[in-house]
Amino acid sequence: MYKLKVCGMKNPDNIQQLVKLNPDFIGFIFYKKSKRYIGDSLGISSLDIPESIKKVAVFVNSSINEVKTIMIKHQLDFAQLHGDESPEFCLELKKAGIKITKAFLIDEDFDFSVLKQYDSACDYFLFDTKTNLYGGSGKKFNWRILEKYDNQKPFFLSGGIDLEDVDEIKKIYNLNIYAIDINSKFEVKSGMKDIDKIEKFIKDLRM
Secondary structure (H helix, E strand, C coil): CCCCCCCCCHHHHHHHHHHCCCCCEEEEECCCEEEEEECCCCHHHCCCCCCCEEEEEEEECHHHHHHHHHHHHCHHHHHHECCCHHHHHHHHHCCCCEEEEEEEEEECCCCCCHHHHHHHCEEEEEEEEEECCCCCCCCCCCCCHHHHCCCCCCCCCCCCCCCCHHHHHHHHCCCCEEEEEEHHCCCCCCCCCCCCHHHHHHHHCCC
């Protein structure tokens, strides 16, 4: 069964409500231009999040030092690199003991051959919709494009996923999907999630 990542969390009370649903990953965005930028406003390490729920920091073209500092300061489990980070950049962080998910923005012209050079530098890939933004657009890409992927490394499926996509997700048997990544379609406002809607999504996904 697919794992679930809920990204773009900001509000402590909202996070504690989400924790009760036991998602597999909670994502915190450290990209200053994002509407869901968390910065130092939330003491993540002080939140009551069980170890079974992995805490993901989302970065966009941050420096090596910034990623390392934030990962240590907030006691985070995964670094999701959502910008133009090179394989060498990813590998340096991986060698420092940081688990890496590298995001790629997908459109009809995406060249999947570029993923080869990232194979040894990442633990997972994440496929999101290519827009003028670095994710969080609420737009979906054509999942049929992923049939061009060699399917070797498991990946997070992202990009405008909503409640009505559950049936379509369940029909996907031939792709190495590790987790479903939800965000903007489950918000009442930026950074504030609709917990009831997420609960229904989890229930429907796992039926």
